[in-house]
Amino acid sequence: MVEHRNSITLGVLLRELLKERSLSMRKFSELTGIDTATISRIINGKRKATPQHLEKFADCLGVPLINLFEAAGYAIEQRQEESDSDIHTSVDAIQALLKSSNVYDDEFSVAHVEQKLESYGLYAQTEEGKSSIYKDFDEKIKSVGSIGPFISKLKELYEKFSLGKGTIFELTVIGSTLLYFIIPVDVIPDYLFPIGYLDDAIAVQLTTKAVLKK
Numbered sequence: 141m142v143e144h145r146n147s148i149t150l151g152v153l154l155r156e157l158l159k160e161r162s163l164s165m166r167k168f169s170e171l172t173g174i175d176t177a178t179i180s181r182i183i184n185g186k187r188k189a190t191p192q193h194l195e196k197f198a199d200c201l202g203v204p205l206i207n208l209f210e211a212a213g214y215a216i217e218q219r220q221e222e223s224d225s226d227i228h229t230s231v232d233a234i235q236a237l238l239k240s241s242n243v244y245d246d247e248f249s250v251a252h253v254e255q256k257l258e259s260y261g262l263y264a265q266t267e268e269g270k271s272s273i274y275k276d277f278d279e280k281i282k283s284v285g286s287i288g289p290f291i292s293k294l295k296e297l298y299e300k301f302s303l304g305k306g307t308i309f310e311l312t313v314i315g316s317t318l319l320y321f322i323i324p325v326d327v328i329p330d331y332l333f334p335i336g337y338l339d340d341a342i343a344v345q346l347t348t349k350a351v352l353k354k
Contacts, residue, residue, distance in 0.1 A: 150211040151183040157201045172196040188212065206290055206341055253342050257316045260323070264315025273301065273315060276322045290341050293348055294321055300351075310351040317347040 158168060165183075169176040174196060181187035189197070189212045198205040263269040277298050281291065294317075300306060301314045320343045 149185065150189060150208065150213075151185050153208070153211045154179075154183050154197065157203065161201065168200065171200045204284065204290075206338065209338075250342060250346070253320075253339055254346065257313075257320055257343060257346070260319040261312045261316035264312055264319055269315065269319060272322060273298070273318045277318060280322050290344060293344050294318070297344070297347065306351065313347055313351055317343050 158165070163171075165176055165179055169179055172179070174193060178187065178193075182189045182193065189208075191209075191214075194205060194208045194212060197203075198208050260269075264273070281294070284291065297314045298318055301311055301318060304311065306314065321340050
């Protein structure tokens, strides 16, 4: 996989993925259950892919849904210069995806993520919590198998945490985010792959805004 994919359009990304997997558009249509004409219009930029389309594409191609979300123009990763309203844009996109997927019935909100982060912050201060981060982080990264801003930022947070770079408050916030990522039972359970990692992206957004300076 090439690292530039988070900055290219969905059409270009899909063309690359189909070529890598030797999949024709017709075969891709059969595997996803989406008609060939619709896929063609999405690839050629004549139609915007819905969250449901992206979910089927990600499942068929074996790639992280977040990568397709970003390529399609849905805001997932928080940039330092962007305002707080962008987090709510991300939340709106996530809620649309959850409703279309019919696999998650609860209402998703930033408040739910913040509550979970607060509870994990207490755990991150314990020796058991720290041990869990050091022992399980690398394995969880491998299991997700993703590159790009979401994972890169997590690796940056982990390095900061493992080196003890920051105030007690900052390290507690960072530790809570790492545990949120590591522990599979969070606001959107990780077993709902790949949808289960969308709330992890929001958690990273919140922490990045609070403690990381670019």
